[in-house]
Amino acid sequence: MGLVNLLSASRGENLFLPAHGRGNALPKKIKRLLKLRPGIWDLPELFEIGGPLISEGAIAESQKSSAYEVGVDRCWYGVNGATGLLQSSLLALASPGQAVLMPRNVHKSCIQACLFGGLIPLLFDVPYLTDRGHASVFDRKWLQRVFKKAKELEDDIAAVVLVNPTYQGYSADMESLIQEIHSHSLPVLVDEAHGAYLISQIRPDLPKSAISFGADLVVHSLHKSAPGLVQCAVLWSQGEKVDPFKIERSIELLQTSSPSSLLLASCESSIKELFESKALKKLKSRIEEAELLKDFLIHKDVPLLKNSDPLRIILHTSRYGLSGIEVDKSFIKNRIIGELAEPGTLTFCLGLSSHKRLGKRFVRIWNETLKSFGRQKPSFFKRPPFSIVSKPYKPFSCCWGSSFEKVYLQDAIGRISVEMVCPYPPGIPLLIPGEILDEARVDWLIEQKCFWPEQISDFVRVIS
Ligand SMILES: Cc1ncc(COP(=O)(O)O)c(C=O)c1O
Structure with missing residues (x-):
């Protein structure tokens, strides 16, 4: 299709960033x-x-x-x-x-x-x-x-x-x-x-x-x-x-x-725009609209999680045993594009443009998704095995320059990582260069790999 053509293609309902919603809310x-x-x-x-x-x-x-x-x-x-x-x-x-x-x-x-x-x-x-x-x-x-x-x-x-x-x-x-x-x-x-x-x-x-x-x-x-x-x-x-x-x-x-x-x-x-009275009036009405949408979804039994930002909707997929990453695919098929798909949630960013007729469509897609996957028991996630504070075992710059080898995650116990393991979004590292892969971290990463199959590799690069 070519990049230029792709940029002008329609994408359905934008519930992803940037917040201007494909130009709608640009100043x-x-x-x-x-x-x-x-x-x-x-x-x-x-x-x-x-x-x-x-x-x-x-x-x-x-x-x-x-x-x-x-x-x-x-x-x-x-x-x-x-x-x-x-x-x-x-x-x-x-x-x-x-x-x-x-x-x-x-x-x-x-x-x-x-x-x-x-x-x-x-x-x-x-x-x-x-x-x-x-x-x-x-x-x-x-x-x-x-x-x-x-x-x-x-x-x-x-x-x-x-x-x-x-x-x-x-x-x-x-x-x-x-x-x-x-x-x-x-x-x-x-x-x-x-x-x-x-x-x-x-x-x-x-x-x-x-x-x-x-x-x-x-x-x-x-x-x-x-x-x-x-x-x-x-x-x-x-x-x-x-x-x-x-x-x-x-x-x-x-x-x-x-x-x-x-x-x-x-x-x-x-x-x-964050200070001018006309723009502020608009922002206020977007927030009110978002709050009405959230109330509507909750009233229709869509499992939303509480947060402090009215413009972000967190769909709690693991409440019914579902992965946010799988549910995201189902929303995308129905032309609602979310922002942050995670193993237990799917976060939608309403941004600063209006989404007036979204509610009923959202409920329908969620109910169809729930029906097609089947309602399962809530799933729970293991806490990451992090100490309260930790310092990389080796200095960063030292890892960057080190010669390394690529090993299966399960064979990496006791080794020092030279790479960052980091699903994106959200861009939060699960492992950073210089950290030691102890047994608990390796087990946890293998488990995370099942949750993020397209983002976490079977291998990790470690200092040779
Ligand atoms: C918490 C946080 N900080 C910083 C960034 C980087 O922002 P930018 O995309 O503007 O570089 C992100 C991007 O996802 C983020 O989530």
Whole structure:
């Protein structure tokens, strides 16, 4: 069919990201821009335009005004997704040889940053929901336990990363977590990839952005949780703990030398949408529409799980013994495309466009799916065999350069991995380079392989 043709093909109901829903919810100004002579907007860092790291020009002005609107000191737009800005943040927060404390459900980009920054990823366990097979959020007490263990393992911890909200839309009490981290005099980077629209504080019952609780650095994926084009992101910084020079130096290291002005304009306009009254009215009505849809589905006995994000629907497939990955295929056949298929759930992202007549169709597809697979007993998932905090056995950079061999998972006991095992989405690593494959981890990975047959291989590459 060819890529160009594929891009214009219809895909049914978009319940996947980007959140603008194939253009429906793009800001008006961007829609207008894209309707002009094709390519007219494709410009590099010209003098009047500038770029995210250039102190003069339209982009510098725009970043200043966005930071002012949000109430932080500085911000930088990004054209390589939250991925690029999370990685730059980590390189700004820690020096080679220092450790960064991160939750086990951290996005793979943060682990990758440890590789090229020579940082030690100190990974801490997070609560796990055995009825649905994915991670949950944790509280201050949990984090205090993590700190106690982490300090026994490593005395040079430079920073802490938190992920909030999660991909499925669960949200923690961020105020107390940030307070705890600051009580150890450490800076905190919050991966708020899925929570950009929270900065609008549109309703008091929705979670607040970590920015309002004093997080030092916060990264938003503007295509995941605001109406930005794919690849758009922003990094917000406040306070004295992280030197802006170090942030800029790290962005420069990873950013293309020709950032797209179209994407940067999309960063600007998607942030503006989170503050302009007309756009906010629309966002409010999307949220209300999503809440009505959820109520309707629950009323029709569709098993949905509770979360804190009205725009994310978590279908609890394992409640009837079904895999979210199999149920996803059935929805796709019926032209409803979800976002995140996992062994026990299927998460749909409603995004910022309207889905008015979705309810009845959703119920019909779910009921047909249930009938065709047969209603089974609920399935439960084993907790991952992670210690409360763990440090890779070998430094990352050492594994990267090591010679390796490919062995069957079951033959890997006692070996050191050189690869990341990481189903995508969600992009949360189950194994990282430098970790030892003990018996419990191997058994668990073999079990995970059954759940993610197309994503996890029979083999793993280990140091030879
Ligand atoms: C929690 C989290 N952080 C960061 C990212 C990376 O975002 P982006 O696609 O904007 O690079 C993802 C992507 O799935 C994610 O789920």
